[in-house]
Amino acid sequence: MIKYIDLGISSKEYEEEISPLIKDIFLTGQFISDSYVKEFEDKFKNYCNTKYAVALNSGTDALIFALMSLGIGQDDEVITVSNSFIATANAISYLKAKPIFADINDNLLIDYKKIEELITPKTKAILPVHLMGAVCDMDEINKIAKKHKLFVIEDAAQSIGSTYKKMKTGSLSDIACFSLHPLKNLSGITDGGIVTTNNKQLASYIKKIRNHGLKNRDFQEFIGRVSRLNSINAAILNHRFDKLENIIKNRIERAKLYNDLLSNVQEIKTIKMKSYIKHTYHTYIIKAEKREKLQEYLQNKGIETKIHYPISIHNQKPFSHINNQHLINTKKFEKNILTLPIANITFDEIRYVCKCINEFYKGL
Numbered sequence: 614m615i616k617y618i619d620l621g622i623s624s625k626e627y628e629e630e631i632s633p634l635i636k637d638i639f640l641t642g643q644f645i646s647d648s649y650v651k652e653f654e655d656k657f658k659n660y661c662n663t664k665y666a667v668a669l670n671s672g673t674d675a676l677i678f679a680l681m682s683l684g685i686g687q688d689d690e691v692i693t694v695s696n697s698f699i700a701t702a703n704a705i706s707y708l709k710a711k712p713i714f715a716d717i718n719d720n721l722l723i724d725y726k727k728i729e730e731l732i733t734p735k736t737k738a739i740l741p742v743h744l745m746g747a748v749c750d751m752d753e754i755n756k757i758a759k760k761h762k763l764f765v766i767e768d769a770a771q772s773i774g775s776t777y778k779k780m781k782t783g784s785l786s787d788i789a790c791f792s793l794h795p796l797k798n799l800s801g802i803t804d805g806g807i808v809t810t811n812n813k814q815l816a817s818y819i820k821k822i823r824n825h826g827l828k829n830r831d832f833q834e835f836i837g838r839v840s841r842l843n844s845i846n847a848a849i850l851n852h853r854f855d856k857l858e859n860i861i862k863n864r865i866e867r868a869k870l871y872n873d874l875l876s877n878v879q880e881i882k883t884i885k886m887k888s889y890i891k892h893t894y895h896t897y898i899i900k901a902e903k904r905e906k907l908q909e910y911l912q913n914k915g916i917e918t919k920i921h922y923p924i925s926i927h928n929q930k931p932f933s934h935i936n937n938q939h940l941i942n943t944k945k946f947e948k949n950i951l952t953l954p955i956a957n958i959t960f961d962e963i964r965y966v967c968k969c970i971n972e973f974y975k976g977l
């Protein structure tokens with residue numbers, strides 16, 4: 614069986630690499646400690662080339678706190694997309710603001726040409742999602758934001774290491790939000806998240822929210838939350854940071870082989886990024902005719918696939934009241950996207966997957 618992903622590690626890796634990190638924390642009792650987290654934040658901001666990085670306990674909190682730091686709240690509107698993980702819209706709605714869904718382009722990313730028509734006096738921000746590890750058209754989005762005096766918040770949950778004109782995601786907007794969930798390319802062992810920004814005020818506000826709204830150990834400035842990255846997770850993330858470039862390289866090589874082998878399958882469309890974008894393939898998504906039947910066929914051939922996402926956010930119950938008539942591509946692609954395994958797969962297995970895809974369409 615070719616599994617979609619296997620999050621387990623070998624006992625050798627556990628004994629040699631992970632166990633000493635955990636042991637150290639248990640022996641020193643630094644369960645909630647600044648040092649591991651600070652080391653991680655420093656690595657992260659240097660990697661993204663931003664002035665600040667603030668680690669949190671989820672990518673969802675990163676989104677909520679980023680919106681809060683920009684003063685977004687009740688009745689404000691934030692333009693984003695419906696083909697994302699629900700956390701993107703949840704964060705907006707959690708603050709009693711309203712997500713406004715823009716349609717997507719052929720690359721499954723926000724279509725910047727569809728943004729301006731959605732701007733109203735209530736619009737406060739644009740929240741593009743760098744889905745899959747691809748990167749949105751940031752120059753155009755930032756230009757629109759500047760013209761209409763809007764903030765831009767990157768949902769970079771899936772795009773650690775992706776670049777746009779050689780600049781890393783996380784450095785392309787006012788503030789960016791990453792997830793460190795075990796499924797992500799830079800993966801923790803529990804939930805985790807981080808924001809990056811060049812704005813000192815935003816970073817310092819988020820540092821306070823994550824710790825009860827405390828300014829220092831004893832003085833509280835406002836009512837905050839508890840959203841710290843724990844030490845064990847931070848220590849493991851520090852360790853895994855050194856492996857990130859290799860993980861990304863492996864995924865790019867695998868995506869290239871898929872792209873090559875699928876290029877002459879007429880019924881399949883692959884994602885084609887502009888030359889100045891580095892896509893890091895958190896997921897490898899294709900658009901496939903007869904998606905359901907293909908997925909079933911591959912399953913019977915021992916190949917596990919997924920759909921990201923089978924239900925667009927505008928079809929989820931809490932968001933079904935939001936206008937979605939204009940979401941032509943979102944609705945169209947929802948029916949034919951399919952995510953092929955990319956994380957642990959070998960090149961030979963990729964050849965087998967593509968052979969099965971070819972056979973499926975030939976047999977129709």
Ligand SMILES: Cc1ncc(COP(=O)(O)O)c(C=O)c1O
Nearest residue numbers: 671672673698700770792793794
């Ligand atoms: C696009 C997107 N945004 C936000 C999130 C939320 O991150 P987390 O699960 O760390 O809260 C995710 C996580 O899967 C995501 O994929």
